[in-house]
Amino acid sequence: MTNAPMPPMEPSPFMTTDEVARFLNVTKRHIYRLVSEGRIPIVKWGRLLRFDRIEIAAWVDRARRSPGGGQPWA
Numbered sequence: 001m002t003n004a005p006m007p008p009m010e011p012s013p014f015m016t017t018d019e020v021a022r023f024l025n026v027t028k029r030h031i032y033r034l035v036s037e038g039r040i041p042i043v044k045w046g047r048l049l050r051f052d053r054i055e056i057a058a059w060v061d062r063a064r065r066s067p068g069g070g071q072p073w074a
Contacts, residue, residue: 013052014050
């Protein structure tokens with residue numbers, strides 16, 4: 001039996017809470033807050049939370065503001 005290299009796996013279409021937190025550069029606690037407030041799209045299987053990569057990217061795009069056209073930052 002040979003140890004042939006495994007072909008690369010396709011990335012999952014879903015991200016975990018850790019992955020979303022890293023992607024957005026925020027804490028897991030902040031992600032859980034967004035979930036509890038219904039402000040971020042989720043997929044829930046029982047107690048598991050998953051985040052669709054495409055939906056998260058679209059959610060980030062919807063939150064973009066043009067320079068000078070959005071809220072003034074403090």
